[in-house]
Amino acid sequence: MSSRVPSGSGSTVPFTPKPRKRTSSSRFSLNDRELNQFVGTLASVRRVKPNAILEELEQSGEGSGLLARADGPSSRERPSSSAQTQRPPSNRTSDRAPSSSSAQPPRPSSSSSRHRDVPRPSTSRAAPIPPSASSSARPTPEQESRKRNGKLPERVAELSLADGPDEVEEGRELEGVPIEIQEAWICEDLLFVLQGVEGSLIRYNDDYDPLDEEQASKGARWKVDPSLDPSLLSLVERLLPLATYFTAVEASMESRNSPEYGMVTHALSSGIRAMLKEYRVLTAQLESLFLSSPTFTLQTLYFHLHPTLHTMSLLAGLCLTLESDEAGQDTSDVSDDDDGLGGMAEELGLGGAGLKGLMKNLKAQEGLIGGGGPVLGGEVLGIICEREATMSGDPTASALHSTLLLHASQPYCRMLVRWIATGYLSDPFDEFMVKESGHITKGVLESDYTDEYWERRYTLRDGSSLTSTKVASGKGTPALGAGVPPPRPGSNRLPGGACIPGFLQPWKHKILLAGKYLNVIRECGIEVKKPNEVGEEEGDGMVVMNEPKFYKRIEDAYIYANKTLLKLMVEEQELIPHLRSMKHFFFLDQSDFLTNFLDLAGTELRKPAKATSLVKLQSLLDLAVRNPASSSSNDPYKDDLKIVMQSQGLYEWLLKIVSKTGSLTEDGELDFAMGDGHEDEGTRRSEKERTLLAIDALAFDYSVKFPLSLVISRKTITRYQLIFRFLLHLHHLESALSSMWLEQKTPSWRNNCGNEDMEKWKSRIFSLRSRMLSFVRQVLAFATGEVLEPNWRALESKLAKVQTVDQLLKDHVDFLDTCLKQCMLTTSKLLSIYAKLMTTISVFVSYQSSLNTALNKFLADPVGESEPTKANSRWTALNKFEINFNHHTKLHLDAVTYNAGSENVALLALVTRLHQTTLRI
Structure with a gap:
C-alpha cells in the first residue's frame, strides 16, 4: 500500500x-x-x-x-x-466546541472513569x-x-x-489528517502504551479492567482508533502484543512479591526485572530518537522492537505457567464479606488487612496440602527446565531460560552447597529437596537405638529412597508416601520443594546422603565446616548448577562425607568386632554358653513367660557367658547382651510377618494384625488360651551407642532375634529329645516286659523319637553349617571392600534377609507347614511324662492294663503323633523340594539331607 x-x-x-x-x-x-x-x-x-x-x-x-x-x-x-484549576474537570471536554471549518462527529471515549486515574506523563499529553x-x-x-x-x-x-497534567486530551480526530501526522501521533501513543499507559488513539478494551488481578495477570487488552489509516494500523497491531506481554509480566511480578513465594521466586523476579529494565531503557532510547530524529518512523519503531516481541512473549508465557499452576487451588485474597467469621469480624474488632492476610495464609496452606498453593522453590526451577527442554530448538528461548535459571537457582544453590558442605539445612519456605524432622534427635537414639534418625530425620520431599524409587505404574506419576504432597492438578509435577529439577534428579540421593553423613559426624563431636565459611568460599559470583563443574562439586562433597563417616564407624567405633560378637551370641556358632545357660535356667524357663524373672535370667546368662570354660568369656562386648521376653511365639509372629499384614512401628517394635486366611477362628482362640512358656518367648537383645546404632539398628536387631529364636527352638528340641532318649534307656523301657503289644508300642515310640531327633538335627546343621556360616563369610569379604556407608548398611541388611529366607522363615506356605511340624515335636516331647505314666501303670498291673480299652487308649495317642508327624514331614519335604527348584536354590542341600534321613530310617 x-x-x-x-x-x-x-x-x-x-x-x-x-x-x-x-x-x-x-x-x-x-x-x-x-x-x-x-x-x-x-x-x-x-x-x-x-x-x-x-x-x-x-x-x-x-x-x-x-x-x-x-x-x-x-x-x-x-x-x-x-x-483552569478552578473549573470542574467534568466541564473541560464540554467546553471544546468543534471548528466550523472541520465539522466532525465527536470521537467517543472508550475508557471509563476508572481509567482516568491512571497517571500519564504530561510532557507528551498536553494540548x-x-x-x-x-x-x-x-x-x-x-x-x-x-x-x-x-x-x-x-x-x-x-x-x-x-501544559499541566490536567490538560490531557481525551482523543484526536483523524479524519482528513495526513498520514504523516497520524504516524507521528500513533508513534507517540505507542511509546506510552508499550509502558502499559493508555494513549489518545490506543485505549484499554471496553471489557478490560486493570484493577482486576486475574485480567491483569493475562495482560492488558487494547483497541485502536478505527479511523487510523489501515497502513499504520497493520504495524500497530503487530506491536500491541508487546504491550500486552509487558503488562502481564509486570502484574505477575507484582503479585509474587509476598514472602510466602520464597527466595527462588524472588530471585527469578529479580532476573525478570533486570530484563524489564533493559526493555524500559530501549523504549526510552526510542523515545529520545523519536523526539530528536526527523527520520524516525513507525517502521523504525517496529524494526527496533520486533526482536523484543518474542522475548517478552516467552517471559509472559513463563509467568502464565506459574499462575496457571497456582490456580489449581483458590488462594486469592479474602473478600470483605468473607472474613471467616460470618462477616462479623469488623464488629468484633478483628477486621482489617491482618485478618485477611491470616485467612489467605491458611487458605494457601490448605491449597498446598491439596496439591495447589504457591509455586516456589524447586518447582520454579523445574518449570524453567521443562520450558527450556521443550523450546530447545529456539536459540532465543534457550538463552532466555538459561539466564532466568541462573538467576532463580542462586538461593537454591546456596542451600544445596551449604547442606552438602556443612550438613546445615536452612529452608524457611520449604523450597529445598531435603526436609528435616526436627523432633527426631540424637537424644531419642540414646534411649531407643533405632535407625529412625538415619531414615526419617532427613528425607527427600518426593518420598524416594535408595532402596525403592516410588513411581506408580503406567504413567510415571510419583507414588505418594507419607508426607509427600500430591502432584499439581493436570500435571505430574510435585509442588514446591518436592519437585526436584531435572538436572539434579540423578544426584538427589548423593545430595541427601552427603548432608546426612555430615550431621552424623557432627553428632559424634567431629568438627565440620561452618555455614559462614562456605559463604566466604563461594564469593559473590553466580554459580551455574547444570554444568559438570557443579556436579563434580556434589560428588566431591559426597565422597568426603562418606569416607569420613565410614572411617569413623569401621576404625574408631569398631563396627566389625561388634558384628562378630553378635554373630557369636545370636547365631550360636559356639553354643557351649547356651547349653550352660539352658541347664542353669531350665527351671525358670519352664514357667509361663509372664511369671519369669528377667533379673534372675539375666544373672544366669552372665554366669554362663563369663564362665572361664566358655568360649564367650573372652568376648569384649559380652556386657552388651541382654535378656528380653517377647509377647508372641516365634511361628505365630513369623506367620504374621510373612502374611504382609504388619509393619514396624515408630518405636521399632513389630506390630502386626492377624493373618488373613492362614488360621481359622478356632486356631486363633486356642492360641489366645495357650500359655506362652518362657523358653518360647526368650530372646536376646544387644545395646550399642551412636553412631553404630545406625548399622545395628532396631530393625536389624529384630532380624537377629528371629534367627536366634529359630535356632534356640531347634536347640531346645534337640536337647529335649536327647533327654527323652536318656530317659528311655532306663531298665523300665529297655527290659522286655513279656507283653508283645507293649513291646511293639515301646518300639514305635523309640522309632518316632529317633526320626524327630534326626529331623531336628538335620535342620539345625543345615541352618548353621550351610546358611549362616557361608553367608557370614560373604559379608566379611564385602565389608573388607565396602566404599560407602549406605553400601555397608545395604550389605548388612541383605545378609540378614538372605539368612531368613534360606532358613525357611519368609515363605508363608513353607513356614506354616514347618510350624505345625515343630509343634508336633514339641507336644510329643511334653507328652513324655504321660508315656512314662502309661508304662509304669502297665508294669504295675499287666493284666488290667492289657484290657482292649486301655490298650486302645495308648495306641490312639501314639497313632495321632505318628500320623501328624508323617503327614507334615511329607508335606514339608514336598514344599522344600518345590521351593528349592523355583525360588530358593539353597534349600537343595536340605532336600538332600532330608532324603538321606528318610532312606536311612
Missing part, C-alpha cells in the same frame, strides 16, 4: 513515509501567528521542528487546510492556568495553547533544562510550558 505525496514529486513511497530533509523556514509563506498556531498543534505530538512536514504541506497546497483545522478545538484559546495563554506560565526547572540542552525546539518548548 502507498500514500499520496506532494504533486511535485511524481512518485510513490512505502506505506510508512519518511519526512524529507529539513529546509530553511524562510520558504514558508505563513506569518508568525499562523506558524505559532501550527507548531502548537504538533507540540504535544512530536518535539521536533516540523519544517520538513510543513514544507511538504506547503508544496502540496494542504497547509492552509491544516491550519484551518488547527484553529478548531486544539487551537482555540484556553483560560489561564489559574482559572497546544495559544501564545497568549503561555506567556503567563512559568517553565518548570526540567523544561528549562531541556530547553537549554536543545532537547526541545525553542518555539515548541515555549508553547508547551504551560
Whole structure:
C-alpha cells in the first residue's frame, strides 16, 4: 500500500513515509501567528521542528487546510492556568466546541472513569495553547533544562510550558489528517502504551479492567482508533502484543512479591526485572530518537522492537505457567464479606488487612496440602527446565531460560552447597529437596537405638529412597508416601520443594546422603565446616548448577562425607568386632554358653513367660557367658547382651510377618494384625488360651551407642532375634529329645516286659523319637553349617571392600534377609507347614511324662492294663503323633523340594539331607 505525496514529486513511497530533509523556514509563506498556531498543534505530538512536514504541506497546497483545522478545538484559546484549576474537570471536554471549518462527529471515549486515574506523563499529553495563554506560565526547572540542552525546539518548548497534567486530551480526530501526522501521533501513543499507559488513539478494551488481578495477570487488552489509516494500523497491531506481554509480566511480578513465594521466586523476579529494565531503557532510547530524529518512523519503531516481541512473549508465557499452576487451588485474597467469621469480624474488632492476610495464609496452606498453593522453590526451577527442554530448538528461548535459571537457582544453590558442605539445612519456605524432622534427635537414639534418625530425620520431599524409587505404574506419576504432597492438578509435577529439577534428579540421593553423613559426624563431636565459611568460599559470583563443574562439586562433597563417616564407624567405633560378637551370641556358632545357660535356667524357663524373672535370667546368662570354660568369656562386648521376653511365639509372629499384614512401628517394635486366611477362628482362640512358656518367648537383645546404632539398628536387631529364636527352638528340641532318649534307656523301657503289644508300642515310640531327633538335627546343621556360616563369610569379604556407608548398611541388611529366607522363615506356605511340624515335636516331647505314666501303670498291673480299652487308649495317642508327624514331614519335604527348584536354590542341600534321613530310617 502507498500514500499520496506532494504533486511535485511524481512518485510513490512505502506505506510508512519518511519526512524529507529539513529546509530553511524562510520558504514558508505563513506569518508568525499562523506558524505559532501550527507548531502548537504538533507540540504535544512530536518535539521536533516540523519544517520538513510543513514544507511538504506547503508544496502540496494542504497547509492552509491544516491550519484551518488547527484553529478548531486544539487551537482555540484556553483560560489561564489559574482559572483552569478552578473549573470542574467534568466541564473541560464540554467546553471544546468543534471548528466550523472541520465539522466532525465527536470521537467517543472508550475508557471509563476508572481509567482516568491512571497517571500519564504530561510532557507528551498536553494540548497546544495559544501564545497568549503561555506567556503567563512559568517553565518548570526540567523544561528549562531541556530547553537549554536543545532537547526541545525553542518555539515548541515555549508553547508547551504551560501544559499541566490536567490538560490531557481525551482523543484526536483523524479524519482528513495526513498520514504523516497520524504516524507521528500513533508513534507517540505507542511509546506510552508499550509502558502499559493508555494513549489518545490506543485505549484499554471496553471489557478490560486493570484493577482486576486475574485480567491483569493475562495482560492488558487494547483497541485502536478505527479511523487510523489501515497502513499504520497493520504495524500497530503487530506491536500491541508487546504491550500486552509487558503488562502481564509486570502484574505477575507484582503479585509474587509476598514472602510466602520464597527466595527462588524472588530471585527469578529479580532476573525478570533486570530484563524489564533493559526493555524500559530501549523504549526510552526510542523515545529520545523519536523526539530528536526527523527520520524516525513507525517502521523504525517496529524494526527496533520486533526482536523484543518474542522475548517478552516467552517471559509472559513463563509467568502464565506459574499462575496457571497456582490456580489449581483458590488462594486469592479474602473478600470483605468473607472474613471467616460470618462477616462479623469488623464488629468484633478483628477486621482489617491482618485478618485477611491470616485467612489467605491458611487458605494457601490448605491449597498446598491439596496439591495447589504457591509455586516456589524447586518447582520454579523445574518449570524453567521443562520450558527450556521443550523450546530447545529456539536459540532465543534457550538463552532466555538459561539466564532466568541462573538467576532463580542462586538461593537454591546456596542451600544445596551449604547442606552438602556443612550438613546445615536452612529452608524457611520449604523450597529445598531435603526436609528435616526436627523432633527426631540424637537424644531419642540414646534411649531407643533405632535407625529412625538415619531414615526419617532427613528425607527427600518426593518420598524416594535408595532402596525403592516410588513411581506408580503406567504413567510415571510419583507414588505418594507419607508426607509427600500430591502432584499439581493436570500435571505430574510435585509442588514446591518436592519437585526436584531435572538436572539434579540423578544426584538427589548423593545430595541427601552427603548432608546426612555430615550431621552424623557432627553428632559424634567431629568438627565440620561452618555455614559462614562456605559463604566466604563461594564469593559473590553466580554459580551455574547444570554444568559438570557443579556436579563434580556434589560428588566431591559426597565422597568426603562418606569416607569420613565410614572411617569413623569401621576404625574408631569398631563396627566389625561388634558384628562378630553378635554373630557369636545370636547365631550360636559356639553354643557351649547356651547349653550352660539352658541347664542353669531350665527351671525358670519352664514357667509361663509372664511369671519369669528377667533379673534372675539375666544373672544366669552372665554366669554362663563369663564362665572361664566358655568360649564367650573372652568376648569384649559380652556386657552388651541382654535378656528380653517377647509377647508372641516365634511361628505365630513369623506367620504374621510373612502374611504382609504388619509393619514396624515408630518405636521399632513389630506390630502386626492377624493373618488373613492362614488360621481359622478356632486356631486363633486356642492360641489366645495357650500359655506362652518362657523358653518360647526368650530372646536376646544387644545395646550399642551412636553412631553404630545406625548399622545395628532396631530393625536389624529384630532380624537377629528371629534367627536366634529359630535356632534356640531347634536347640531346645534337640536337647529335649536327647533327654527323652536318656530317659528311655532306663531298665523300665529297655527290659522286655513279656507283653508283645507293649513291646511293639515301646518300639514305635523309640522309632518316632529317633526320626524327630534326626529331623531336628538335620535342620539345625543345615541352618548353621550351610546358611549362616557361608553367608557370614560373604559379608566379611564385602565389608573388607565396602566404599560407602549406605553400601555397608545395604550389605548388612541383605545378609540378614538372605539368612531368613534360606532358613525357611519368609515363605508363608513353607513356614506354616514347618510350624505345625515343630509343634508336633514339641507336644510329643511334653507328652513324655504321660508315656512314662502309661508304662509304669502297665508294669504295675499287666493284666488290667492289657484290657482292649486301655490298650486302645495308648495306641490312639501314639497313632495321632505318628500320623501328624508323617503327614507334615511329607508335606514339608514336598514344599522344600518345590521351593528349592523355583525360588530358593539353597534349600537343595536340605532336600538332600532330608532324603538321606528318610532312606536311612
